[in-house]
Amino acid sequence: MFGKKMFSVLALTLVAFMALGSMASAETRVVLKPKVDAFAYFVDTSPSMAQSYKSTGNPKIVAALNAMKKLNAVVPELGYQSALYTMPDFATYAPKSTFSRAAMARGISAVPSDLGFFQSTPMGSGFADLDGVLKNWDGKFAVIFVSDGLANSGRSPAVVVADMAKKYGDRFCLHVISVADTPKGVSTLKRLASLTPCGVYVDASDLADKAVLDKFAQDVFYTQEEELIVEVVEQVTEVVPVPVPVQEKIVFRNFNFGFDKYQITDEMIPALTEAAALLEDYPNLKVLVGGHTDSTGPAAYNQGLSERRAKSVADWLAGNGVAADRLVVKGYGEENPKYDNNTKEGRKLNRRVEIDVQD
Known part of the structure; x- marks a missing residue:
């Protein structure tokens, strides 16, 4: 699973608040x-x-x-x-x-x-x-x-x-x-x-x-994979007499592509569907869809391949309920490897698209 919600409910003893907006911060963690x-x-x-x-x-x-x-x-x-x-x-x-x-x-x-x-x-x-x-x-x-x-x-x-x-x-x-x-x-x-x-x-x-x-x-x-944890903290102004959830965490993971591939595969659909559902829950959040490659091949070709990978993910999200104007698409080519391009596993993990939250 590439994404999931983790809810934290704060029980307020005297008052709780109704959210009118949201602020987001993000961090990453490595999972095995x-x-x-x-x-x-x-x-x-x-x-x-x-x-x-x-x-x-x-x-x-x-x-x-x-x-x-x-x-x-x-x-x-x-x-x-x-x-x-x-x-x-x-x-x-x-x-x-x-x-x-x-x-x-x-x-x-x-x-x-x-x-x-x-x-x-x-x-x-x-x-x-x-x-x-x-x-x-x-x-x-x-x-x-x-x-x-x-x-x-x-x-x-x-x-x-x-x-x-x-x-x-x-x-x-x-x-x-x-x-x-x-x-x-x-x-x-x-x-x-x-x-x-x-x-x-x-x-x-x-x-x-x-x-x-x-x-x-x-x-x-x-394998080691990085996942992005987005913490959305609801801003509050109105007093109500019952406890309500005041913060949620959204987890996105990377989408990995085969060698020289940028097409969406059947294996990606469940994770993309869940990512779209998460983004629908927070209509005010803008996201950056970033494409990456390994270091195999010419840098100019890899730049174009990374852009095609990012666009394929963004197009899928836009076609499945996420407003296109919320999506910023960018290709990074081979410039931002997170893993060792000298190993087969590292190259595989570097062929990725990441979904990140725009500040």
């Missing part, structure tokens, strides 16, 4: 929204994970579990489902349920760090076992694979993951936390992360850097 409906940690417990990780002196499995604990501490609880599984002997250490950091921490702690001996590491079979579980999952889901990338028997893991990517399409993202210490292991894991367009690869040791840790968490689990 989940990228996925569910996710699963998938941890490699094959014999090579008992070997020492780089120069730490710790086994790879210990480094892997420590990285997972760091990540778990910064994953926001946004209502997605979560689970924790291991391979090559497929086992469940956190059954699928609504994610909580405390429950997942218990699951991570339960994964054994004293690993048994296996004759081989059939990574492809491990992913096939995981697929047997994921086929029953609904919505969009992510898998965070934690491994050193060493496999020496059975089907190629890249073939199995490629088949999963084809079957699930954009519902499926495979991310990798790597404890690889060989070129072959690194190559295998980077290849797996590249098989889904949204896949992200990170080295476990790099997650000790808070900035890297927070970025990986955001890349995998959530």
